[in-house]
Amino acid sequence: xxxxxxxxxxxxxxxxxxxxxxxxxxxxxxxxxxxxxxxxxxxxxxxxxxxxxxxxxxxxxxxxxxxxxxxxxxxxxxxxxxxxxxxxxxxxxxxxxxxxxxxxxxxxxxxxxxxxxxxxxxxxxxxxxxxxxxxxxxxxxxxxxxxxxxxxxxxxxxxxxxxxxxxxxxxxxxxxxxxxxxxxxxxxxxx
Numbered sequence: 001x002x003x004x005x006x007x008x009x010x011x012x013x014x015x016x017x018x019x020x021x022x023x024x025x026x027x028x029x030x031x032x033x034x035x036x037x038x039x040x041x042x043x044x045x046x047x048x049x050x051x052x053x054x055x056x057x058x059x060x061x062x063x064x065x066x067x068x069x070x071x072x073x074x075x076x077x078x079x080x081x082x083x084x085x086x087x088x089x090x091x092x093x094x095x096x097x098x099x100x101x102x103x104x105x106x107x108x109x110x111x112x113x114x115x116x117x118x119x120x121x122x123x124x125x126x127x128x129x130x131x132x133x134x135x136x137x138x139x140x141x142x143x144x145x146x147x148x149x150x151x152x153x154x155x156x157x158x159x160x161x162x163x164x165x166x167x168x169x170x171x172x173x174x175x176x177x178x179x180x181x182x183x184x185x186x187x188x189x190x191x
Contacts, residue, residue, distance in 0.1 A: 010022050010025070010026055015059075015066065016063070016066060020069075020070045020074065021069070023046050024073035024076055026038065026042045027039055027077065028076060028081065031081060031083065039083075046086065046093075047089055049093070050096075054092070056180065057179075057180055057182050059182060062100040062101065062103070062110075063127075063128065064110035064126035065127055067097065067100065068101075068128055068131030068132075070097060071097050071098070071101075071131055071152075072131070072151045072152075074094050075090075075094070075151040075152065075157055078090040078157050079155050079156055079157070091157065094157055095163065098135065098167070099159075101128050101132040101136075102132070102163050102166040102167030103166065103177065104128060105132040107137075107139065108129060110126055110128040130145055130148070130149065131146060131152060132167060134149050134152045135158075135159050135167060136164070136167030137167075
């Protein structure tokens with residue numbers, strides 16, 4: 001995990017969750033140490049990602065395996081960033097990502113297409129369901145819990161009531177969803 005292995009002091013891989021882990025960690029460390037130049041570079045990356053998910057969606061298409069890991073680092077920016085505007089950006093991303101989770105969450109499971117599927121055959125599995133249950137009703141027969149939920153439990157963030165209603169199926173039917181699935185890397189690039 002040193003620069004000879006990854007060509008950087010931070011992991012440079014570009015999945016949604018690794019991008020978010022890197023960008024939030026580097027931003028918060030730079031902000032805390034007073035490195036304004038690096039903090040601004042990473043704040044810009046976070047703002048670009050936020051704009052991209054609102055325009056096109058996230059590249060992993062609400063992955064049942066990784067959406068929770070994409071959400072988790074944003075709690076830290078929401079709760080600990082000194083920059084009020086960037087805390088608002090983190091809230092906007094959390095709102096959108098929890099909305100994406102709410103659409104797919106049903107009775108402890110994650111349903112629908114996604115870009116990274118490892119064939120979870122159990123009704124409760126993968127980071128989307130194992131993060132979403134904390135807001136959208138507990139599963140009936142969980143086979144385990146994701147360690148990331150500690151961040152959701154200790155964060156001051158709560159999804160908006162409309163997102164909670166969506167995730168708990170508290171809405172009138174029928175409803176129509178218009179979805180798009182962007183090419184995999186566009187949100188990370190901010191395109």
